[in-house]
Amino acid sequence: MTPRRPSTDGVLAAATRIAGDVTRTPLLPFEHGGIRLWVKAECLQHGGSFKLRGATNRLLQLSEEEKAKGVVAFSSGNHAQGVAIAARRLGIAATIVMPFDAPRVKREATEAAGARIVPFDRATESREAIGARLAQESGATLVPSFDDVDVIEGQGSVGVEIAEQLGRSPDKVIVPCGGGGLSAGIALALPGTQIVVVEPEGWDDMTRSLAGGEIVPVPEDAPPTRCDALQTKLVSPLTFGTLRDAGARGVAVSEAEIAYAMAWAARNLRLVAEPGGAVALAALLAGKAGPVSGRTVVVISGGNVDPLVYAGIIASQATATVR
């Protein structure tokens, strides 16, 4: 049998399925360059990122037998929190494989949601192998962070809400991209809308994959980035294929552009955006996202950032822009 592919119908069904379990995050107007645009503030989601959506959509479709055996996920933090919160709500045991260098704010929040955390070394161990081993040992279900039809369709509920809140489909959505689950889901939710995915410089594998027509990995010598949420080394045929078919294109932003966007969001939107959550706004502010209109939506996908890191970025930007 042909494996199911993520679809617009699937996204619409997911949005209905999870509506009672996720926050309908606000679509807020803001001005930039004399144009009124919109921000979808997914940093205000329960757990601080969109990840609760896909996790909830996946977990709601487990059988009772599967629920009893628990779930396993590997994540640097936001997917971990999404799975942990969804699992707790449904009474499912959750084990999270998490890198040692994950932001403390994310690790603590995942623990607070009642999940068991299995740390690993990002440099020497494969989280996929550990996660698969744990799943095999316990019979637990692995919940992938993006390479999964139900997860992608759950994330797509962001796009469904955008269209409802705007009263029509937007012309363009600018969206952060790690593995591509959120952007692929939004692309399916909003056929006809131009999708611009944004990644940190050096980690722009989806951008290069879309430009070249085939999946290319992040190079081994990729530079460091503050965007822990977007450090995906290889996208999946599901997310890449969906975005390619939707005619999406990608752009990359610098660490300086990301820091500027985080400070801009605090000052002008009064929203806390984490580095990975701010890349789409960074692309807009840097003029890299192409023409915009009153029907352009920027997604801030997460707001989980260690306080000292955050304070440092806000302070450095304030000093840099003293007039």
Place this chain on the structure above:
Amino acid sequence: MTPRRPSTDGVLAAATRIAGDVTRTPLLPFEHGGIRLWVKAECLQHGGSFKLRGATNRLLQLSEEEKAKGVVAFSSGNHAQGVAIAARRLGIAATIVMPFDAPRVKREATEAAGARIVPFDRATESREAIGARLAQESGATLVPSFDDVDVIEGQGSVGVEIAEQLGRSPDKVIVPCGGGGLSAGIALALPGTQIVVVEPEGWDDMTRSLAGGEIVPVPEDAPPTRCDALQTKLVSPLTFGTLRDAGARGVAVSEAEIAYAMAWAARNLRLVAEPGGAVALAALLAGKAGPVSGRTVVVISGGNVDPLVYAGIIASQATATVR
């Protein structure tokens, strides 16, 4: 003729009047102490505080002749921005009398909205006298920051939205209080709801006025506070009378409790709250707001804070809570 007093009917009419000109800010769920509460995120209002509501309600009711002569307001910042934004939208000239020590972020935003700023020395000059003189010279209409029926009723639209978003009246609303325009408006919007107003320690004149049954001013030797938005030295019979008749009570919070709440909001709500905007959350977190339930609403009234001040508070709280 008896002067009109603010009323529930007036608040409902104001909410309808201004609906197209203000952001319907989200009511977001959050957990504290195992209870799910709600935050009304008025820091996400256009201009970064609730002040746009009262200003818009006032300005929309000016005659064409009055509009042509412009408006004057005195404000340390949030009311200034509210009046400036509302005036620009309606094509009205705005002059703002603002203390020299107003936060730069507020002064700049007020200028950016096209208002003329007249600075004054908070220690030696009376902003009321300057504002009245300017109004007299130009024939401009003075827009008070809280001692005005239309302004109070406009702020009350916050309460109307809360009831609509919650699907019923809340049991309790915990709300920051400077002159009392916001809290009085909410009290009128939500008869039967317990109103808890929160002020910084030493500046808790509404709290002491409500406890004593008559208006008492802030003492001359009041301590410094980071809450520039709440440095009102004397409340008005309109706001005090409304809150007294509603059975409201007040509490005071310390500067340390306010800083903790600002950091808590950044980390757990991903919202930027300014010191004065965070006092109600501070009272909740400090256990000073009395019993709470799933129908308790905390208002974050503003999010305009100088970046360096904000970064310093976030960093200091992060260091203080390292485990």
